[in-house]
Amino acid sequence: MAAVSQSIPNLLGGVSQQPDPVKLPGQVREAVNAYLDPTFGCKKRPPTEFVGLLANNIPSDAKWFPIFRDNDERYIIAIYKSGSPATIQVKAWDANTGQTRTVTSVTCSIYSYLSDIVIVWTSAAVCTTSVPAN
DSSP states (O other): OOOOOOOOSOSTTEEOOSOTTTSOTTEESOOTTEEEETTTEEEEOOOEEEEEEOOSOOOTTOEEEEEESSSSOEEEEEEEEETTTTEEEEEEEETTTOOEEOOOOOOTHHHHHHTTOOOSOSSOEEEEEOOOOO
């Protein structure tokens, strides 16, 4: 195979599964432990930190959602059915501390709306990611 040399201005095209001849300049085949940032370029992925176990009684078919409004207001939500007759349960945790938060005003139409959503996380543990300041 002949050596190929080219100049690529940046790697911000993201990951592409297309064959190499079809990829656009700046697209990569794989970005393992990499954070492609338009400001700082290709950086090492920031580490995660185990904050705490959220709960051990959440069913495996629960739907999990992150809500990150800013660095101070970050939540993890679990929505699931429990009991007989089945009732909708919505649990919320502070993603920064792992502490339980109170949820009010939940309607029964939530679960039917979310029934086709895939599970985002499969375990009930909080991990946070911090981006180091440059």
